[in-house]
Amino acid sequence: MRFSDFYGSGRFKYSFEVFPPKDETGVVNLIAALKKLAVFDPAFVSVTYGAMGTTRDLTRDLALRVRHETGLVTAFHFTCVGADRESVRAYVHRLKQEGIDLVVALRGDAPQGGERPASDFLYANELVSYLKEIDGFSIAVAGYPEGHVEAPDKETDLRNLKRKVEAGADVVLTQLFFDNRDYFDFVNRARKIGIAVPIVPGIMPILNLKQIEKITKMCGASLPPSLRDKLQRSGGDPEAMRRVGVEHAIAQCRELKARGVPGIHFYALNKAESVTEVIRSL
Numbered sequence: 371m372r373f374s375d376f377y378g379s380g381r382f383k384y385s386f387e388v389f390p391p392k393d394e395t396g397v398v399n400l401i402a403a404l405k406k407l408a409v410f411d412p413a414f415v416s417v418t419y420g421a422m423g424t425t426r427d428l429t430r431d432l433a434l435r436v437r438h439e440t441g442l443v444t445a446f447h448f449t450c451v452g453a454d455r456e457s458v459r460a461y462v463h464r465l466k467q468e469g470i471d472l473v474v475a476l477r478g479d480a481p482q483g484g485e486r487p488a489s490d491f492l493y494a495n496e497l498v499s500y501l502k503e504i505d506g507f508s509i510a511v512a513g514y515p516e517g518h519v520e521a522p523d524k525e526t527d528l529r530n531l532k533r534k535v536e537a538g539a540d541v542v543l544t545q546l547f548f549d550n551r552d553y554f555d556f557v558n559r560a561r562k563i564g565i566a567v568p569i570v571p572g573i574m575p576i577l578n579l580k581q582i583e584k585i586t587k588m589c590g591a592s593l594p595p596s597l598r599d600k601l602q603r604s605g606g607d608p609e610a611m612r613r614v615g616v617e618h619a620i621a622q623c624r625e626l627k628a629r630g631v632p633g634i635h636f637y638a639l640n641k642a643e644s645v646t647e648v649i650r651s652l
Contacts, residue, residue, distance in 0.1 A: 371443065371471060372508035373541040376413035377568040377632040383413035384649060385543075385570070386638045388436075390417065390428035396640070397432065403642035404440045410649050413633065416445040416474050416510075416543075433470060445510065446470050448501075449478025450491035458497075459504050466505050473501060474510045474543065475534075495533040502538035511535070513542040513569060515556035519590030528559055535565050542567060543635045546574040546591055548618065550625050571626055574637035575644035576601065576615030578608060616644050620651045627652055 376383045386407055391397050404415060417433045433444040446465060450458065462473070477494040491497050494511060501507045511534040514527055521527035531542065542565070547553055553571050560569060576582045579601040586593050597618055604610035623634055636645045 373414075373445075373472060373510050374508070374568075377541065377570070382627065382631075383633040384410050385413045385416065385633060385635045386645065387416045387418060387572075387635060388432075388638055388640050390432045391640065397435070400432075400640045401436065401439050403638070403640060404436060404442060406642040407638070407645060408440055408442055410646075412442060414443040414445045414472060415440075416447060416472075416635075418447045430465065430468075430470075434468060437469070443472065444470060445472035445474055447474045447476060448497070449476045450494065450497040455491075455500065458491075458500065462501060462505055462507065466507075471507055472510070473507045474512070475501060475539070476512055493530070493533070495530070495537040498534050498537040498539055509539045510541045510543050511539040513544045513556065513560070514590070515544055515547045515552040516591055519588075524559070528556075528563060528565075531560065532563055532565055535567055540567060542569045544569065544572045545589055546572050546585070546637055548591070548597055548622070549594055550622055552592075553626070554629070568632040570633045570635045571631055572635045572637060573619055573622055573626075573648075574639070575619040575648055576611065577639060577641075577644070578611045579604075582615075612644060616647050619644070619648045623648055623652055 386404070388400060388404070391400055415436055417429050417436065429447060433446050436442060437444045448462070475494055475497045477491075477497070491500070498509050498511060501509055511531070513531050514521070517524040517527045518530070521530070535542070544553065544556070557569050574585070579598070582593065585591075597614070600614045601611055604614060626634060636648075638645050
């Protein structure tokens with residue numbers, strides 16, 4: 371199976387991104403949420419892991435459990451920071467044996483407050499090239515509509531994306547954004563420099579202001595002042611803030627779908643309710 375199987379020829383697909391919970395209760399709740407989301411026939415569910423692969427085994431185990439207990443196609447996040455070629459080869463060979471052939475390839479981050487360790491891979495395009503060389507995985511890579519937080523400018527960041535695509539990436543999944551103009555500008559600039567693969571927008575329905583401020587600070591995305599004001603006017607009421615997040619995501623997705631995006635990749639935060647409301651509105 372390949373990412374390209376999901377997009378093209380006028381097809382439109384949803385996909386969901388989740389993260390490994392800290393305990394079994396969290397896993398049970400996540401599986402229950404994904405079973406609810408399965409009614410929307412998603413292309414795949416991608417499973418993340420932490421800095422330097424700190425949840426790598428949890429990610430593999432969760433990806434397999436999601437597939438077995440929900441029947442959904444799973445994609446495995448893989449970062450190369452701190453990795454050597456032989457350990458990568460051994461690990462992804464095991465993934466292939468277990469039936470996982472969709473990989474979201476990322477450079478990855480060092481632990482908070484720590485230095486970036488020695489690695490056989492400096493950038494994600496090197497990991498993409500190596501994965502293609504050793505076992506023919508289908509690969510998704512990350513794109514940043516507002517530019518990567520470490521990039522000196524958007525043009526440099528876009529050239530880095532082109533290197534990942536030229537190395538063998540089949541699809542681009544974007545970082546979350548809250549102003550669709552950032553996405554459309556990103557796609558236009560990408561097409562002008564020859565990036566032709568599907569570019570799937572990443573949408574996160576906001577749950578609360580404190581959480582999204584932390585997330586946007588880490589990833590370099592911006593929160594429009596008008597959206598921030600609406601969240602602040604909720605008075606700290608969790609349900610009121612969630613409603614603001616859902617309504618904003620609905621507006622984003624309606625425009626994105628109307629303008630012909632290949633699909634929408636939801637950062638689901640391991641929950642079904644908000645994403646379900648957004649999809650049903652479409």
